[in-house]
Amino acid sequence: MKKIISILLMIVFVMATVNVQAANDNFGTTLTIHNSQAKRGDTITVTIGLKDIAIESGEKGIGAYTAGIQFDSSVLEYVSTDGTDKWEAPFYQDGFITSNTKDAEVVTTTQSIGTITFKVRENAKLGETSISVTNFSGSTAGTDVLASNNGATKLTIIDNNGGNSQKDNLEDEETQKNVNTVSGQNSVLPKTGKQQNPFLMILYTLIGLSIIGVIGFIYLLKKKDN
Numbered sequence: 001m002k003k004i005i006s007i008l009l010m011i012v013f014v015m016a017t018v019n020v021q022a023a024n025d026n027f028g029t030t031l032t033i034h035n036s037q038a039k040r041g042d043t044i045t046v047t048i049g050l051k052d053i054a055i056e057s058g059e060k061g062i063g064a065y066t067a068g069i070q071f072d073s074s075v076l077e078y079v080s081t082d083g084t085d086k087w088e089a090p091f092y093q094d095g096f097i098t099s100n101t102k103d104a105e106v107v108t109t110t111q112s113i114g115t116i117t118f119k120v121r122e123n124a125k126l127g128e129t130s131i132s133v134t135n136f137s138g139s140t141a142g143t144d145v146l147a148s149n150n151g152a153t154k155l156t157i158i159d160n161n162g163g164n165s166q167k168d169n170l171e172d173e174e175t176q177k178n179v180n181t182v183s184g185q186n187s188v189l190p191k192t193g194k195q196q197n198p199f200l201m202i203l204y205t206l207i208g209l210s211i212i213g214v215i216g217f218i219y220l221l222k223k224k225d226n
Contacts, residue, residue, distance in 0.1 A: 027053040029136045031151030038120050039160045045117045051110045058140030061106025066098040067136040075129045076118040090114045130154050
């Protein structure tokens with residue numbers, strides 16, 4: 001009886017030790033995009049990564065994972081996934097991904113673990129959209145540990161002519177509205193044609209008076225000779 005009790009106590013102790021170690025396990029994830037802007041019809045690729053791995057339970061590293069991928073399906077369409085030299089290409093289904101290392105060994109250092117490619121829909125709204133990783137759970141060969149933080153990135157959809165984004169278009173409309181308002185306040189429009197210089201008017205007047213004076217003087221001389 002005492003032997004059975006001792007075995008049970010040993011099992012409880014081991015389980016408690018594993019739980020304490022698992023509670024101290026920690027790691028984070030990253031999500032980066034190769035280009036922060038894209039046009040309708042473009043394909044974009046985001047890279048998933050691991051960082052700050054501090055695992056004390058299991059094999060003291062991460063050898064597999066599962067996570068959710070959130071994105072606006074009216075803007076982006078899933079295309080494909082790809083792996084790395086160390087990791088299998090993530091399996092994607094209904095907004096969730098899962099993968100494992102190719103050699104079944106855990107990793108302990110910061111690294112990229114896969115990519116996801118999306119296509120911008122032809123009718124995607126212009127402006128900013130986000131892509132994020134949620135509920136990322138890493139396997140430590142026996143224990144699953146949730147990431148302490150998850151990755152997210154933003155993408156700006158611009159029009160196919162290389163013009164402004166939706167935000168810039170709204171700013172342009174507001175600017176035009178202000179211009180129209182200012183124009184409406186100018187009830188008196190400026191006159192067309194050249195403006196008369198007052199100094200020229202005086203000069204022309206003096207020249208005219210001089211000509212009249214000369215003509216008068218000549219007339220008086222002719223009258224005197226007669």
